[in-house]
Amino acid sequence: MSRGTGRTKRCGTEDAARRLEDARQFLEVAERTTAPGYGDVVATNAIHAAIAAADVICCLRLGRRSNDGNHRVAVDLLRQVDAQLANHLRRALDHKQQAAYESRDLSDRDAAACVEQARRLYRSAQEAVAGKRPRAT
Secondary structure: OOOOOOOEEEOOHHHHHHHHHHHHHHHHHHHHOOOOOOHHHHHHHHHHHHHHHHHHHHHHHHOEEEOOOOOHHHHHHHHOOOHHHHHHHHHHHOOHHHHHHOOOOOOHHHHHHHHHHHHHHHHHHHHHHOOOOOOOO
């Protein structure tokens, strides 16, 4: 993982509010898809929720977010705010390749873990929007 490299984009409170809504919608879809065998769909939506939530936190705390195709740049940026939150994002992203691009399906258990990581990041993003310091849970 590269440190301090990667494209970023300036952002502020309006961007954060829009990304928080994106995170909410992705997470809602992930949580509502409960049928067994939908692990890839659940995880992909949860991962997108986690990325959007990380963007919220970074916009509010750093004034910039990742704009790089390599999502690991988002992990590095989030680490500047909170290492535990960055670990939640990294753990969700660890499943992105398999869930979104491979023929081998992600297990329902791994998908549920992605949802939990997204929930933690979403709660922290909500706290950041409310003016509180985001905290990993």
